[in-house]
Amino acid sequence: MSDDAARTPVIVGVGQVNDRPKDPREGLDPIGLMEAALREADRDAGTGWISRLDSLAVVDQLSFRELGDLSGPLAARLGVTPKLCYKSTYPGGDTPILMLNEAARRIAGGEIQVAAIAGGEALRTAAQLAALKAGDDPSAHNPLRRATGRAGPPSFRQRYGLTAPVDVYPLYENAGRAAYGQTFAEAQAESGEIWSRFSQVAAENPGAWIRKLTPPEAIVTPSADNRPIAFPYNKLMVANSSVNQGAGFIVTSLAAAREAGIPEDRLVFVGAGAAAHEPGDYLRRDRYDRSVSMAVSLNRAMALNGVSASDLDFVELYSCFPCVPKMARRVIGWAVEKPATVFGGLTFGGGPVGNYMSHAVVGMVLKLRESGRKGLLFANGGYATNNHTIVLSREPFPLDVVRSDFDFQSEADAAREPVPELDETYIGPGTIETYTVLYERDGRPKFGVVVGRGPAGQRFLAKVPPSDEAAIDFLTDGKSEPVGSSGVAALGPGGDCVWNIKGAATGLGALPAGTSGIKA
Incomplete structure (x- = not known):
């Protein structure tokens, strides 16, 4: 040989x-x-x-x-x-x-x-065993949340809800949609098509956990069985x-x-x-x-x-x-x-x-x-x-x-391009670089999270409280693109930064060289 x-x-x-x-x-x-x-x-x-x-x-x-x-x-x-x-x-x-x-x-x-x-x-x-011991529901014992938690006071990132991967990946989703030149509907249609094809492969695979063909609209549409997790992701759009x-x-x-x-x-x-x-x-x-x-x-x-x-x-x-x-x-x-x-x-x-x-x-x-x-x-x-x-x-x-x-x-x-300076205490005008909205298990918004950029290019975080229904709607209704829109970061209750929307005027300039314009 x-x-x-x-x-x-x-x-x-x-x-x-x-x-x-x-x-x-x-x-x-x-x-x-x-x-x-x-x-x-x-x-x-x-x-x-x-x-x-x-x-x-x-x-x-x-x-x-x-x-x-x-x-x-x-x-x-x-x-x-x-x-x-x-x-x-x-x-x-x-x-x-x-x-x-x-x-x-x-x-x-x-x-x-x-x-x-x-x-x-x-x-x-593991979750079922923990629930048996505690006498409650397995949903209260997610090993992933436990693994990403930490003892002591919450960190800067945790204060703004960015704790687990499911909180962070939407930042890429929303920034990508804007860079590709897609509307919200087009971006969701792309997600639905990709995921529906996944379900078809799984349905034909004896080794898959869920073998059920699922149409695109069922994947991207929130429902009782497909609750929103972190905008724009529903349960059927995240790892099981x-x-x-x-x-x-x-x-x-x-x-x-x-x-x-x-x-x-x-x-x-x-x-x-x-x-x-x-x-x-x-x-x-x-x-x-x-x-x-x-x-x-x-x-x-x-x-x-x-x-x-x-x-x-x-x-x-x-x-x-x-x-x-x-x-x-x-x-x-x-x-x-x-x-x-x-x-x-x-x-x-x-x-x-x-x-x-x-x-x-x-x-x-x-x-x-x-x-x-x-x-x-x-x-x-x-x-x-x-x-x-x-x-x-x-x-x-x-x-x-x-x-x-x-x-x-x-x-x-x-x-890699230059990394913006992170300013954990920034207060003032800015534009939305990317964002998400986190949800309670019953589907109600917990709060929005804005990754913003100040006039000097510095990066900061801000919350959108659920009581600001107009701002939550602006981030999620798909009528206009929040990425690049203007607002003001102000000091809110508890010392966290709160985002106040001023309008939808573009503030980030032209798309960077090499950014794809491919749509769904």
């Missing part, structure tokens, strides 16, 4: 599991989900691969934090002692693709022969974390796969990846209508692997919230009419925090085995922070491509 074949990485086995116990006390915990998924992946690859593991990588989990690092306990469950055994540093959406990229490069470098990546989240069971899901996959060399007798039509080759990230502080970023690190990750991965959008048969564009696939599809030129998922998206496929992209890897491998030649996996994590893209194919990639360094942070940093 050639040296190239001994170092060419291929995915040989994939597995996933949905756990729906009638009694949460009988449910699988994250380690149980991971074990079940990897044993399924081993069966998919023809068995015997788990015992040969050189590397076991585990996606960090949130649902049972008390269990700690599960990499060692999982290895013990599997009865193996791989020389590399570790978990990701955080449960971010990009981590499965990072770990796949790491495994492929190690195989290509001759460091290891067989690797497994797995993750699992029992968020639904109330799931118990595990997924994993096994990567080895082409030589090892052939020696095991795996048919060529079941092998999926791993190409080069590319990663770049935004600053961790989402208020210290250059803009909200696009992400330079996302663009660098996508463009670099496609360039390294020598592919364009027309070469791709399938894509998975991360979909915690609509703004992410909207931005990503504009970067790569992916038509809105084409499905942007192979698994079903984080609303319908399921949103197991950092492990969604493991399910996407499973979905992509299954799709490529059926038809097509190439697929792109784009992962996003944090608060629109972390980006990692990789390409899979039915054909091998040159080893120098696979071994490419995936860190393109310096390129992203060099392309």
Whole structure:
């Protein structure tokens, strides 16, 4: 067997599991989900691969934090002692693709022969168990809210409601709509079309959590079953974390796969990846209508692997919230009419925090085995922070491509525009850079949040109280574009800044060079 074949990485086995116990006390915990998924992946690859593991990588989990690092306990469950055994540093959406990229490069470098990546989240069971103990409703025990909370007085960002990802991603959605030149109706129509296609993929996927075809209008229209969360997102437009899901996959060399007798039509080759990230502080970023690190990750991965959008048969564009696939599809030129998922998206496929992209890897491998030649996996994590893209194919990639360094942070940093100064005490005139409105569970506005820009370009935050019905309507009724409109930040009760609308006159000037004008 050639040296190239001994170092060419291929995915040989994939597995996933949905756990729906009638009694949460009988449910699988994250380690149980991971074990079940990897044993399924081993069966998919023809068995015997788990015992040969050189590397076991585990996606960090949130649902049972008390269990700690599960990499060692999982290895013990599997009865193996791989020389590399570790978990990701955080449960971010990009981590499965990072770990796949790491495994492929190690195989290509001759460091290891067989690797497994797995993750699992029992968020639904965790909430139900907590509710049983407290004697209340599972909705009061969201592990994601618990993970993003902190002890002590609220921070500046928390005072203005920017606590969890669901509070921050709408800032990108609303800024993007204005930059694309869309009306509110056009932007919602784009979200509805993308998400409805996700539901169609999920409906045809046995591994998806919600298998129900949902029309666009049902997704974008608030209702009792589709309550508003953070403007303009309703429940059916955000990641569904109330799931118990595990997924994993096994990567080895082409030589090892052939020696095991795996048919060529079941092998999926791993190409080069590319990663770049935004600053961790989402208020210290250059803009909200696009992400330079996302663009660098996508463009670099496609360039390294020598592919364009027309070469791709399938894509998975991360979909915690609509703004992410909207931005990503504009970067790569992916038509809105084409499905942007192979698994079903984080609303319908399921949103197991950092492990969604493991399910996407499973979905992509299954799709490529059926038809097509190439697929792109784009992962996003944090608060629109972390980006990692990789390409899979039915054909091998040159080893120098696979071994490419995936860190393109310096390129992203060099392309980033100057970051506005954040003024936490600003009072005075300004314009709306972006905004959202947060809602109570019964659908009433909690308050609006404005990210403003002062005359000198400084960035500030301001609230719109729910009692200011005219201002809330201005931000949400879609009759005019709030982004760029003028107002005044004034000191309000409790010392927080309150936004007073002066009118809808544009204050931010022309769209920046390079901004897409693509509509839905």
